[in-house]
Amino acid sequence: MAQDFILKIERLRKSFGTYQVLTDVNYELEKGIIAAIIGPNGAGKSTFFNLITGYHKVDNGKVYFKNIDITNFKRYKIAQMGISRAFQVSNIYPKLTVYENVRQAVLAQQKKTMNLFSYASSLAQKETNELLEITGMTKIKDSIAGILSQGDKKKLELALALAGKPELLLLDEPTAGMSQEETFETMELVKKLNREIGLTILFTEHDISVIFGYAMRLSVLYQGRIIAEGLPEEVRQNEEAQRCYLGEEI
Amino acid sequence: MQRRTFIVFFLIVMAVVLPLVVKEFWVHIFSEILIHALFALSFNLIFGYMGQLSFGHAAYYGIGAYTTGLLMVKANLPLFVCLPISMITAGIAATILGYFCVRLRGIYFAILTMAFGQLVYYIIFQWYSFTGGDNGLQGINPPEILMKAQNYYYFVLVVFIIAGYILYRIGESPFGYTLRAIRDNAERTEFIGINVQRYMHMNFIIAGMFAGLAGALWGPFIRSVAPDLCNWHHSGIPVFMTILGGPFYFFGPLVGSIIYTFLMAIVTGYTEYWPLVSGTIIILVVLSLPSGFLGVADNVIKKLFVRGN
Amino acid sequence: MDLTFIFAQFLSGLTYGMVLFLVSAGLSLIFGVMNILNFAHATLWLMGAYFCYTFWNYLHQTLSIALWISIPLAGLVMALIGAFIEIVLIRRIYKRELYEQLLITYALTLILGDLIKIFWGVTDKLIERPEIIQKPVFIFGAPLDSYFIFVNLAGIFVAVALWCFLKFTRYGHIVKAAVYSREMVSALGIPIPKIYTMVFTLGIFIAGFAGGIQAPIGSVTLGMDMSIIIQAFCVVVIGGFGSLIGTFVGSLIVGEVYSFSILYWPDGAMVLIFVITAFILIVRPWGLFGTPTRM
Numbered sequence: 001m002a003q004d005f006i007l008k009i010e011r012l013r014k015s016f017g018t019y020q021v022l023t024d025v026n027y028e029l030e031k032g033i034i035a036a037i038i039g040p041n042g043a044g045k046s047t048f049f050n051l052i053t054g055y056h057k058v059d060n061g062k063v064y065f066k067n068i069d070i071t072n073f074k075r076y077k078i079a080q081m082g083i084s085r086a087f088q089v090s091n092i093y094p095k096l097t098v099y100e101n102v103r104q105a106v107l108a109q110q111k112k113t114m115n116l117f118s119y120a121s122s123l124a125q126k127e128t129n130e131l132l133e134i135t136g137m138t139k140i141k142d143s144i145a146g147i148l149s150q151g152d153k154k155k156l157e158l159a160l161a162l163a164g165k166p167e168l169l170l171l172d173e174p175t176a177g178m179s180q181e182e183t184f185e186t187m188e189l190v191k192k193l194n195r196e197i198g199l200t201i202l203f204t205e206h207d208i209s210v211i212f213g214y215a216m217r218l219s220v221l222y223q224g225r226i227i228a229e230g231l232p233e234e235v236r237q238n239e240e241a242q243r244c245y246l247g248e249e250i
Numbered sequence: 251m252q253r254r255t256f257i258v259f260f261l262i263v264m265a266v267v268l269p270l271v272v273k274e275f276w277v278h279i280f281s282e283i284l285i286h287a288l289f290a291l292s293f294n295l296i297f298g299y300m301g302q303l304s305f306g307h308a309a310y311y312g313i314g315a316y317t318t319g320l321l322m323v324k325a326n327l328p329l330f331v332c333l334p335i336s337m338i339t340a341g342i343a344a345t346i347l348g349y350f351c352v353r354l355r356g357i358y359f360a361i362l363t364m365a366f367g368q369l370v371y372y373i374i375f376q377w378y379s380f381t382g383g384d385n386g387l388q389g390i391n392p393p394e395i396l397m398k399a400q401n402y403y404y405f406v407l408v409v410f411i412i413a414g415y416i417l418y419r420i421g422e423s424p425f426g427y428t429l430r431a432i433r434d435n436a437e438r439t440e441f442i443g444i445n446v447q448r449y450m451h452m453n454f455i456i457a458g459m460f461a462g463l464a465g466a467l468w469g470p471f472i473r474s475v476a477p478d479l480c481n482w483h484h485s486g487i488p489v490f491m492t493i494l495g496g497p498f499y500f501f502g503p504l505v506g507s508i509i510y511t512f513l514m515a516i517v518t519g520y521t522e523y524w525p526l527v528s529g530t531i532i533i534l535v536v537l538s539l540p541s542g543f544l545g546v547a548d549n550v551i552k553k554l555f556v557r558g559n
Numbered sequence: 560m561d562l563t564f565i566f567a568q569f570l571s572g573l574t575y576g577m578v579l580f581l582v583s584a585g586l587s588l589i590f591g592v593m594n595i596l597n598f599a600h601a602t603l604w605l606m607g608a609y610f611c612y613t614f615w616n617y618l619h620q621t622l623s624i625a626l627w628i629s630i631p632l633a634g635l636v637m638a639l640i641g642a643f644i645e646i647v648l649i650r651r652i653y654k655r656e657l658y659e660q661l662l663i664t665y666a667l668t669l670i671l672g673d674l675i676k677i678f679w680g681v682t683d684k685l686i687e688r689p690e691i692i693q694k695p696v697f698i699f700g701a702p703l704d705s706y707f708i709f710v711n712l713a714g715i716f717v718a719v720a721l722w723c724f725l726k727f728t729r730y731g732h733i734v735k736a737a738v739y740s741r742e743m744v745s746a747l748g749i750p751i752p753k754i755y756t757m758v759f760t761l762g763i764f765i766a767g768f769a770g771g772i773q774a775p776i777g778s779v780t781l782g783m784d785m786s787i788i789i790q791a792f793c794v795v796v797i798g799g800f801g802s803l804i805g806t807f808v809g810s811l812i813v814g815e816v817y818s819f820s821i822l823y824w825p826d827g828a829m830v831l832i833f834v835i836t837a838f839i840l841i842v843r844p845w846g847l848f849g850t851p852t853r854m
Contacts, residue, residue, distance in 0.1 A: 079443035529669030
């Protein structure tokens, strides 16, 4: 069988002090799909992303990206290999302008950041403007990033993640703080990228309509374990998943 | 951009013309201003651009000064050759010491840089046979043509303009912007695929090299070097100058150097209590002018232009 | 190398360690609670020494216990000065950036250094020792300056007093909690500003007291603060900011390393200490007894 899993997680385990966040998590992600992970707060979703992207060290287990063992690799190395991440709490450059934010990420991707002699302002203009355009930020490109609205910061998050030309994109609550319209625009963009360039996307969300509107595969993380997995409709019927959400409709 | 080029042009003209019309004492002061400004500009690479406070930058300044001093006195090498060699020795020191420093941030970075600075100071101080210990080295004489204050000043000016231009270009390069990114959000910078420590190290080395260059200019200027050039008090000078002028402006350190050096020259003419005066000024500036004098000027100019419109 | 000699060196290092502890205790406390690295700490210590001299000078003709009164008196005066500095200046910089805090305490060093010069002049100040501590005592055959016994006792006394304060009194518990998390302390309704003033004053009191203890050792001269402050930083780095045990242990380590390396590598004593400090910063930045969370 052709193992076309772009991401493979084996027996992942992580605790902070005595608090065990993830317990023997196994996960496989096929290349080229849009997948989602849901779970109540504290289930371990962000930690899951953190371990994949090298934000924390794993206690146990392995992370494979394109069949390469990237467990505990350094963060910048993982980013260079093709995994990009958008954070739940916007992790942007507050003192730089939106344009400078995106340009920085583009220059990093183009490996031009060690350049000591060109004028940064003359480089990467095309790619930066393109990214601003597709995330709908062209109008605010000269605003200082720190004072943007929540929704705009999220767009910037996405732009920064996309600038890396990743093969796998991890989105942590990408539409939090966005209006209905913005949510639609963002997710349509995500869908378009998936379709046109085969970008694999894994996201977490609390917005049910987004999950059922866009996810091709759904996993439920609860108390550090994956308790249900499959097509979104299947998961919806799953009794254990329903029980865990205790009255919350999924 | 037009305005800035005009200002720079004007400054250069002033820098060339002024020494011709003032007393020799002030020409000395001008040289001192430029050398210290170069020292402060190199410091600001680490501080203003990268956001870390180095309280041991004088170590590289001192190593540069001693390299030139030793080479000129003991090996009779000409000054022009000593300058790049000083940059190299300072750079080597920065490579070794910087490797450890960039693994820390914030206050620990500051303390480690200070500890390393004192380490260099003590080594120079104690290594009597090689460095002359606390007697320092005397008789570091620049070549004949540069013995005159005015001529040495023009020499320093040329070096300063070249070095300053290089530092400016570095600041405006992708590397320079990456430094700003590291200052603003080092974590995010890792996640866009940049090895932050490597960039910090690189920057530390460049800053060390230019501090070494400034030190190399200083020795022949006052005809001697002493271990005090490396101690933490001396490390405080570029910090003070940069804050005074404004750390987020390229010319901040230069403005700071001008103000500081002039003030010191004038105040020490009236009283021996320069530390008291400078300490008070530091406190006043830090408390009330967070962006330095250039910050104030910036606001004033903005207000002026708005009214003008 | 006979034992008596080694023991003598050990005692010497112990005493020096106690001196360092007395200087560093306040520094560590202030940083632990308020995150302020007080560059001026040793200068305040030196001021304490000068005040002690002044009090002694005024009293010793009439009182035989002049010295023993002057030392705590110096501590009290410095406590007042410390409170003043906290209220007028330090209070404004708690929320400031690191570099602003460092620059301000550095500026304080300059100002206070010159104030010392203005009020006490540039000549060395010598305190004549009372009879009781003029001759050396012999411990296991090793000579020890008899005043040093007092120094060691003072060091232990301060260490124990601080420890009891932190462990048994309500204020001490608050201070200990604040070292760990000032947000929690504030959330419990305890007024942080008052705590800060108290801690700073206490820290400077200890520094002043320590200065008084130092005064009869050799003479009181300008510039002593410059060499001591760096060593105090080393102590606090090695031991761990905010940890009393750490500061104590760190002081003894530095004291003994210094004392013994003087024997084998006199020029390199300070170099060795800096290398150890750098090593700790690289390998374990929060020190031997500090808490990693503070990074």
